[in-house]
Amino acid sequence: MDEIDEKLLNMIKGNARMTYQEMGNALGMTRMAAKKRVKKLEEAGIIRGYNTTIYREDEVTMMIDITTTPESFEKVLEYVSTRTAFVRQIFRTTKENHIHIVAASTDISDLKYLLKMIQKSCGEEIEHFSCHAVTEIIKDVYGGVRYDKEQRKIRTNQKDI
Template identity: 65%
Template sequence: MDGTDKKLLDLIKGNARMSYQEIGDALGMSRVAAKKRVDKLEKAGIIRGYNTYIKKEDEVTMLIDIITTPEGFDRVLEYVATRTMYVRQIYTTLKENHIHLVAVSDSPDNIKYMAKIIKKACIDDIEEYHARQVRQIIKDVYGGITYEQRSESNINTDS
């Protein structure tokens, strides 16, 4: 990946709906060359998909960190991946047996209940468990939210 690829990624990070012509114009290349660059980044797995961000005023986000027992990691991961309807993203980290979840709902009660159910269902496989509701998104590259806009686009929840 070279400097032009990095510039291209910065361009589409804020607006994945840019046309190849717009990308090419911004990078000083043809529409065809821009398309070839995007195709190359997709095939390399650097661009893994495109998202539509739909802003909802009543959306509540919760971050959940789980440290599992070594033998319980796969069971907990399978549980949160298949049995939790509000989980939007699941990450594993470089920390041993660590799972990080991002869950979203339109109801603080629903998301709190989901967090309690995960803990209860997986209690024998969990060493540490932390669940926190997000008070405010400071920066979201997909939704275009930045720190300066925070007063206009808060997601307020009870911690």
């Protein structure tokens, strides 16, 4: 990956719908050259997919942190990764036996039920369990969100929130 690939990735990070022509123009190359670079990045697994980020004012996002007993990590990880469509992301962190989960729903009762089921099904295997609802998004480069400190507003590529 070279400097041009880095520039290309930064451009499409905030707008994956950018055309090859727009990419080429911005990078000083042809549409086909830009397309070949994108294809190469996809094949290398650097670009792993394209998502649509949908803003829903009524959606609640929750961060869930679980630390398991050493022998139960895989069991708990299997459980939380197969439970529900409300789980958006699961991360293994550098903290020993730690799982960080991001879950979201338009109905808080869905998330409360998810927490209850994790505790009920994995309670014996969990050493630490905590959760926090997100109250404000400060920055989300993948969702096209940036924070305007002056106006204390969240701005997207499209509009103010």
